[in-house]
Amino acid sequence: MGDKRLTNNLIQELKRGTLTLSVLLMSGQPTYGYSLVTELQDAGIDVEQNTLYPLLRRLESQGLLQSSWDMGDSRPRKYYSVTDIGRKTAVLLGEEWRRINKVMSELMSGLMNGEERK
Amino acid sequence: MGDKRLTNNLIQELKRGTLTLSVLLMSGQPTYGYSLVTELQDAGIDVEQNTLYPLLRRLESQGLLQSSWDMGDSRPRKYYSVTDIGRKTAVLLGEEWRRINKVMSELMSGLMNGEERK
DNA sequence: CACAATACTGTATAACATACAGTATTGTCA
DNA sequence: TGACAATACTGTATGTTATACAGTATTGTG
Numbered sequence: 001m002g003d004k005r006l007t008n009n010l011i012q013e014l015k016r017g018t019l020t021l022s023v024l025l026m027s028g029q030p031t032y033g034y035s036l037v038t039e040l041q042d043a044g045i046d047v048e049q050n051t052l053y054p055l056l057r058r059l060e061s062q063g064l065l066q067s068s069w070d071m072g073d074s075r076p077r078k079y080y081s082v083t084d085i086g087r088k089t090a091v092l093l094g095e096e097w098r099r100i101n102k103v104m105s106e107l108m109s110g111l112m113n114g115e116e117r118k
Numbered sequence: 119m120g121d122k123r124l125t126n127n128l129i130q131e132l133k134r135g136t137l138t139l140s141v142l143l144m145s146g147q148p149t150y151g152y153s154l155v156t157e158l159q160d161a162g163i164d165v166e167q168n169t170l171y172p173l174l175r176r177l178e179s180q181g182l183l184q185s186s187w188d189m190g191d192s193r194p195r196k197y198y199s200v201t202d203i204g205r206k207t208a209v210l211l212g213e214e215w216r217r218i219n220k221v222m223s224e225l226m227s228g229l230m231n232g233e234e235r236k
Numbered sequence: 237c238a239c240a241a242t243a244c245t246g247t248a249t250a251a252c253a254t255a256c257a258g259t260a261t262t263g264t265c266a
Numbered sequence: 267t268g269a270c271a272a273t274a275c276t277g278t279a280t281g282t283t284a285t286a287c288a289g290t291a292t293t294g295t296g
Contacts, residue, residue: 003203006180009282010211012253014135015218016283019253020128022222025229034274044221051254053275058252062124075262075273089125093132094226100133101219103162107140108212127251130284137284152243169285171244176283193242193293 019047021097023055024082024090027065032077056080064089137165139215141173142200142208145183150195174198182207 022045026036033053040047059065064086070077082090140163144154151171158165177183182204188195200208 007207007210010135010138010207011214012135013138013283014211014214016134016253017128017130017132018218018222020131022225025225028229032274034272043225044217045225048254049275050256054253054277057276075260077274085121089128092125093128096129096132097222097226099162100136104136104139104215107143107161107163108215131252134284150243152241166285167244168287172246173284175245193291195243 017093018097019045019051019055020059021090021093023052023059024064024086024093027080027082027086028090030079030081032070032079034077036080059086135211136215137163137169137173138177139208139211141170141177142182142204142211145198145200145204146208148197148199150188150197152195154198177204 019040022040022043023036026039031039033049033056036056037047037049037052040052056065056067060067060080064083065080066083067078067080070079137158140158140161141154144157149157151167151174154174155165155167155170158170174183174185178185178198182201183198184201185196185198188197
């Protein structure tokens with residue numbers, strides 16, 4: 001595996017669950033896929049349609065999101081919004097993220113500063 | 119899929135790459151698998167042998183770790199230590215982690231406080 | 237001596253990101 | 267008006283990786 005490919009895979013693994021959490025958080029208000037790509041981009045999260053749409057569908061099948069077609073504007077859009085379970089899950093994931101972040105920060109500041117191993 | 123199972127999967131995805139980074143950081147000094155399980159546990163990262171050993175082997179096959187058998191003590195141990203590439207990769211992953219964390223923190227503080235959508 | 241602790245190997249499975257390949261319709265501009 | 271871009275979505279296949287499962291062997295302890 002080439003270096004760049006390996007590095008990309010490792011980075012992807014590092015941020016793997018953050019997209020799910022981001023989407024759940026952003027779906028607190030109804031939103032549609034194409035718009036979500038833009039908002040995520042604005043937030044610093046690069047995601048492509050071919051990743052986002054299967055994710056939306058998966059989260060819906062898992063009961064965390066619900067969808068409805070809106071035919072109002074010039075073109076139809078499928079709006080997604082978070083379910084109660086999805087909202088609760090987002091809160092829980094947020095707490096878990098903070099916990100992980102705390103652990104990693106301590107680990108990184110301890111070891112990258114050359115701290116002694118016990 | 120049961121709720122608990124789904125939640126566990128989501129959490130696991132959230133922390134998926136952090137184990138790799140943790141192991142790379144802790145392998146700055148030679149360490150063996152069984153001891154690593156303990157140290158990770160102490161650091162707040164629960165991992166089982168059946169997860170860690172395949173990870174160590176994979177990282178070695180990818181050139182990020184190297185290993186050597188030590189027959190010195192009462193029982194043989196396979197020590198792993200980070201390669202140059204592995205060290206560089208850990209630095210890079212650490213920076214990426216900080217970037218991801220920044221993005222997620224802003225996103226979470228913005229949205230979980232009920233901030234308006236643009 | 238039986239069992240726990242120490243230390244590791246190997247294979248299969250589940251889950252998910254994303255690559256790939258589309259589809260359809262509206263909007264823009266020459 | 268027609269070609270192309272933008273908008274918006276569906277569907278399938280592939281690659282990667284955590285971890286479940288099932289061991290193995292040896293030392294240490296009561």
